[in-house]
Amino acid sequence: MKKILLSILLAVPILGYSQSFQVNLQGQKQIAMGGAGTGVALDEAAVFFNPGAVSFLKQNGVQAGISPIFLKTSFRETGSNITEHNKDKLATPVMGYAVFGSPAGRLRFGLGIYTPFGGAMHWQENWTGKYTVTSLDLQAIYVQPTLSYKITDQIGIGAGLVYSQGKVDLRRAVPLTLSNGETATAKLKGDTHDFGWNAGIYLETISGVSIGITHRSKVNARVKDGDATFSVPDALISSFPTKFTASLPLPATSTIGFGFYPSEKTTIVFDANWVHWNQYKELAFDYDNNSRIADTKSPRNYHDAAALRLGIQNQATTRLVLRAGVGYAFTPVGKGYVTPEVPDADRLLLSAGIGYKASERFAVDFSFLYENVKTRSENNIETNLSGEFKTLAYIPGISLTYKW
Amino acid sequence: MKPELIFKSILVAAVVSMASCKPEFKDVVPVKGTADFTRYIAVGNSLTSGFADGGLYLEGQQNSYPEMIAGQMKAAGGGAFTSPFFNADQPDGSGYLRIKSFSASGLPVTETVAGKTAVRGQITLPGVGSVTLYTKYTGDLNNYGVPGIKIDNVDNSGYGNANGYFERLLPAASPGNTTSYQAFVTAKPFTFFSMWLGNNDILGYASTGGGDTPTDKTRFATKYTAMVNELTKTGAGGILATIPDVLGTAYFTTVTYASLLRGVQASAPTVTDLYIQTATGPRKATAQDYFVLTLGSANLIGTVTAGLPYGLHPLNPIENRFVLDQAEAAVVADFTNSYNATIKSVAAAKGLPVVDFNALFKEYSGAGKMVNGVTVNNAYITGNLFSLDGIHLTQMGYAIVANEFIKSINAKYGSSIPVVDVTKYRGVKFP
Numbered sequence: 068m069k070k071i072l073l074s075i076l077l078a079v080p081i082l083g084y085s086q087s088f089q090v091n092l093q094g095q096k097q098i099a100m101g102g103a104g105t106g107v108a109l110d111e112a113a114v115f116f117n118p119g120a121v122s123f124l125k126q127n128g129v130q131a132g133i134s135p136i137f138l139k140t141s142f143r144e145t146g147s148n149i150t151e152h153n154k155d156k157l158a159t160p161v162m163g164y165a166v167f168g169s170p171a172g173r174l175r176f177g178l179g180i181y182t183p184f185g186g187a188m189h190w191q192e193n194w195t196g197k198y199t200v201t202s203l204d205l206q207a208i209y210v211q212p213t214l215s216y217k218i219t220d221q222i223g224i225g226a227g228l229v230y231s232q233g234k235v236d237l238r239r240a241v242p243l244t245l246s247n248g249e250t251a252t253a254k255l256k257g258d259t260h261d262f263g264w265n266a267g268i269y270l271e272t273i274s275g276v277s278i279g280i281t282h283r284s285k286v287n288a289r290v291k292d293g294d295a296t297f298s299v300p301d302a303l304i305s306s307f308p309t310k311f312t313a314s315l316p317l318p319a320t321s322t323i324g325f326g327f328y329p330s331e332k333t334t335i336v337f338d339a340n341w342v343h344w345n346q347y348k349e350l351a352f353d354y355d356n357n358s359r360i361a362d363t364k365s366p367r368n369y370h371d372a373a374a375l376r377l378g379i380q381n382q383a384t385t386r387l388v389l390r391a392g393v394g395y396a397f398t399p400v401g402k403g404y405v406t407p408e409v410p411d412a413d414r415l416l417l418s419a420g421i422g423y424k425a426s427e428r429f430a431v432d433f434s435f436l437y438e439n440v441k442t443r444s445e446n447n448i449e450t451n452l453s454g455e456f457k458t459l460a461y462i463p464g465i466s467l468t469y470k471w
Numbered sequence: 472m473k474p475e476l477i478f479k480s481i482l483v484a485a486v487v488s489m490a491s492c493k494p495e496f497k498d499v500v501p502v503k504g505t506a507d508f509t510r511y512i513a514v515g516n517s518l519t520s521g522f523a524d525g526g527l528y529l530e531g532q533q534n535s536y537p538e539m540i541a542g543q544m545k546a547a548g549g550g551a552f553t554s555p556f557f558n559a560d561q562p563d564g565s566g567y568l569r570i571k572s573f574s575a576s577g578l579p580v581t582e583t584v585a586g587k588t589a590v591r592g593q594i595t596l597p598g599v600g601s602v603t604l605y606t607k608y609t610g611d612l613n614n615y616g617v618p619g620i621k622i623d624n625v626d627n628s629g630y631g632n633a634n635g636y637f638e639r640l641l642p643a644a645s646p647g648n649t650t651s652y653q654a655f656v657t658a659k660p661f662t663f664f665s666m667w668l669g670n671n672d673i674l675g676y677a678s679t680g681g682g683d684t685p686t687d688k689t690r691f692a693t694k695y696t697a698m699v700n701e702l703t704k705t706g707a708g709g710i711l712a713t714i715p716d717v718l719g720t721a722y723f724t725t726v727t728y729a730s731l732l733r734g735v736q737a738s739a740p741t742v743t744d745l746y747i748q749t750a751t752g753p754r755k756a757t758a759q760d761y762f763v764l765t766l767g768s769a770n771l772i773g774t775v776t777a778g779l780p781y782g783l784h785p786l787n788p789i790e791n792r793f794v795l796d797q798a799e800a801a802v803v804a805d806f807t808n809s810y811n812a813t814i815k816s817v818a819a820a821k822g823l824p825v826v827d828f829n830a831l832f833k834e835y836s837g838a839g840k841m842v843n844g845v846t847v848n849n850a851y852i853t854g855n856l857f858s859l860d861g862i863h864l865t866q867m868g869y870a871i872v873a874n875e876f877i878k879s880i881n882a883k884y885g886s887s888i889p890v891v892d893v894t895k896y897r898g899v900k901f902p
Contacts, residue, residue, distance in 0.1 A: 141494045144843075146878070146890035148499040148546060195892050198844030242845040242855055244897040300901030302573050442496065450844040457494040 086342060086374055086396040087411045088186045088205055089318070092134040092160050092436075095466040099420025099434035100378020101392025103338035105279040105324025108223075108269065110468065111164035114179035114213050117279040117324070118225025119269035121166055121215035122175045129165040132466025134434070136160070138458065140188065140410055144195050145446070145453040151194050158187035158206075162466070177213035179227065182206060183283070184317045188408050196407045197240035197250070199450045203408040207233040207288060207317055211265055221273075226266035231317070233259035233288045237408070245300050255311055255352065257293025261286045263317075277326035282319065285346055289314040295354060308354035316346040318369075332382035336392075340376070344369035344399035365406075365449055372399035378418070388422035390434070403448040410456035412443040420464075428470055436462040501546040504885030506708045507662040508549035512613050513537030514656050514702065515667040517863060518872075519616030520636065521554070524899075525860035526567030527618055527636065528584075529557045534866040537614045537665065539873035539891045547888045554614035555640055561589035561606060565636075568859040570852070570902050578767065579852055581859060594645050596633055605639040612640065615656045621671040622694045623686040625652045657701050664702050664709040665876060667828075669695065669814060670717070673806045677717045678763060678862070680792045681750065681799040685806045692813040699817050710880055711818045711825045713811040715832040718761060718803060721851040722861035723795065724836075726762040735773055735783065745772075746788040749796045753788040761795040764851065764861040769793070824883035826875045842871065843894050855898035866896035 094112025097104035104116040108123035111130045140153040160182035168175035184207040192201055208231070215225030234257070241251035267281035290313045297307040324338040347369040353362050378392030394416035405411060420434035440458035447453070513519050513535075520527055521535030532538075532554050541552030557564045566585035573579055589606040596602055617637045624630045631641045631648035641648045641655070650658075672691055675683030702709060717723065728745065735742045745756040766772075766789070772782040779787035795803065811829055818825035832849075834840055835856055839848025847868075848854040851861055856868045864872065870893040877888045 137492070139492045139494055141496065143496050143499075144890065144892065146874075147892065148501055148889040149892075150496055152493050193895070195843060195894055197894055239844075240894075242898060244900045246900055246902050248897065248900070250897070302570070302902045442494075449841065451841040452843050455496055457496060459492070459494045461492070 095432040099390035101376040101394035103336040103376035107326035114177035117267035119267035122217035128470035130468040131163040134464035137461040154189040156189040204236040229263040251299040254296040257290030259288040285319040306359040308356040310355040319343040369399040405445040503548040506884035517618035523858035524567040528564035529562035536873040553611040555608035667712040721857040725851040759797040766793040870896040
């Protein structure tokens with residue numbers, strides 16, 4: 068087992084996170100296993116991965132973690148010999164879970180805080196695609212109180228209400244030249260407050276295989292009266308908007324997951340996600356003043372996309388757990404719709420991690436995720452920005468757990 | 472295997488991979504193909520010189536399309552390239568327009584920037600009239616763009632005295648020059664040329680509402696062919712370009728019959744007709760007549776002159792200089808098509824690539840095209856293509872031109888000169 072783990076570690080630069088602006092960094096143990104964990108009752112992060120499995124957790128506990136994302140994207144315009152890189156800008160999705168109630172009883176309670184959608188893409192202010200976007204900071208933090216009920220010793224169900232608090236900060240250059248020769252800019256900033264839900268079923272079959280089925284609902288993140296700050300020539304400023312309204316669908320995700328237990332010390336997990344991206348048809352901005360610029364409707368026309376995740380964990384010693392995983396996420400973005408704020412393509416995920424049990428109550432888990440987003444050569448149908456995109460992401464992570 | 476060792480190997484691999492970080496693409500090595508860019512020369516008129524905003528000034532010269540092409544050629548074996556820049560202390564060159572403010576109705580009010588011009592004097596030549604002279608340029612020269620030059624002028628040995636922009640490049644002071652443009656540009660050996668000439672042979676006629684005579688079609692063909700023969704006789708590679716239809720420029724598309732009538736009707740709703748002067752006398756204007764950009768800012772329509780409202784009465788029509796009437800517009804179209812047929816046939820005969828700017832500029836008419844997220848069209852000021860004079864291009868427009876030349880050169884000669892980043896160049900400056 069160790070040899071297999073090691074050979075995976077050595078064969079590839081190391082081990083993955085997301086799909087478009089969906090972020091799959093919800094639990095350090097699961098991240099280390101390719102992002103799979105729906106079909107097992109693994110830890111407190113089951114609040115996210117499968118509310119139905121929460122009632123099967125053997126202990127109550129609380130955990131908190133963070134996964135800083137080192138995102139490296141390069142762009143080369145068609146016909147150019149210059150490669151442009153995004154700025155080093157760290158996104159730091161955090162996650163925290165707590166599970167309460169009597170482990171011997173049928174009803175358990177959970178609370179989760181996590182970041183299922185987000186992004187931090189910062190290009191140089193004067194880059195080739197500056198009129199499409201210079202930076203996007205997007206973050207949707209979900210807070211999810213959860214109930215989980217063990218119907219029988221084999222079947223558990225659970226559901227949580229999701230409160231989503233989002234913020235968006237989108238910046239781009241505006242093709243107007245100020246008297247000092249500088250380019251005009253726009254900043255669109257706003258907050259969202261929306262609701263959704265997360266529900267799951269967990270089954271332990273007599274064959275020893277465990278199965279999880281979950282659905283996380285769509286959340287329609289709507290920015291109302293966001294601040295539109297246009298830095299444009301003085302002669303034109305009165306004709307520009309100051310407020311905007313926009314909405315971004317954070318798509319629903321349906322998952323089926325399995326847990327296999329080849330030995331007492333080894334668990335193999337497999338998840339298949341179906342992300343309902345087809346809800347993302349367009350990105351529309353409705354401005355309060357249209358005398359100079361019209362409302363925009365940028366076509367996105369995403370299609371539903373799957374992600375497959377496979378992971379393994381091995382109890383190496385009484386204190387140490389080793390984990391590894393691999394995943395593949397199909398892009399929801401069709402040809403001609405790739406945009407530089409989220410230059411998405413099919414991606415390979417490789418992950419590894421270790422868990423160390425310091426005492427009966429304290430444990431620490433590390434994970435490392437490597438994402439290789441395929442090179443994609445595109446000509447955007449709306450902006451005609453034409454070139455190649457390539458993205459790599461390196462995501463180390465840590466969490467601390469206290470059990471009782 | 473000890474757990475500590477596994478932990479260390481994960482840590483090492485993680486650090487190494489994060490440090491290696493930035494994704495790179497397959498290397499692109501620009502090549503020259505079958506062309507030789509050692510000494511590139513740009514032959515042309517105002518468009519080649521970097522003329523913009525109604526004038527030739529230093530910033531425009533620095534952002535001319537030949538400067539951009541030559542800059543990119545350097546990656547593919549290109550040599551040094553020099554434009555006849557105005558001196559740094561005379562950056563305003565001939566003087567140029569800028570937007571001063573916007574009127575209450577949203578129309579731009581322009582003013583001339585002429586604080587630090589390069590004007591050195593005036594001379595009056597018999598048969599030509601007054602010629603403005605500029606501070607002489609001496610030194611290396613690759614950009615031979617001379618504002619105002621026609622194909623009809625290229626073999627005229629006295630032309631260097633009549634055109635101040637040409638005169639400043641020549642050794643003698645007007646009227647002492649005897650070198651034709653054709654002889655001047657070919658005097659020093661070169662390995663590659665671009666030639667974009669012919670626009671002025673019809674522009675003078677069009678922009679003055681038929682006040683100039685277009686170059687005879689046959690004479691155009693003869694002189695154009697001779698010029699290309701001269702440029703190719705030493706075996707240099709090169710590229711030609713067609714002339715865009717001037718009726719598609721902001722100079723002719725901004726002020727229209729409909730916009731004029733709308734303006735009048737705002738204060739005099741009963742007015743239904745505009746009157747124009749034509750070669751065959753005054754008549755009612757129609758939507759098929761073209762009006763020049765400067766009519767808009769002249770604020771003449773409806774003002775009472777000689778007891779009659781200007782433009783609203785057959786006895787006080789809009790002057791011929793402001794109008795390119797339907798018949799004249801047909802002349803412009805006819806000559807433009809003829810010249811372009813000549814250009815294409817000469818290119819084909821000589822095996823030279825030709826950039827069809829006439830076809831290309833049509834793509835930017837109306838709604839236009841998106842270029843890297845920028846809407847580019849022929850709208851005055853906001854279209855990002857035409858500078859404040861409505862005929863010459865913005866720097867962004869010139870960058871689009873440079874890329875079209877580069878793409879055609881690459882296609883013909885098997886070179887891979889990298890394109891310029893259009894978004895690095897500006898449109899019209901606003902106050």
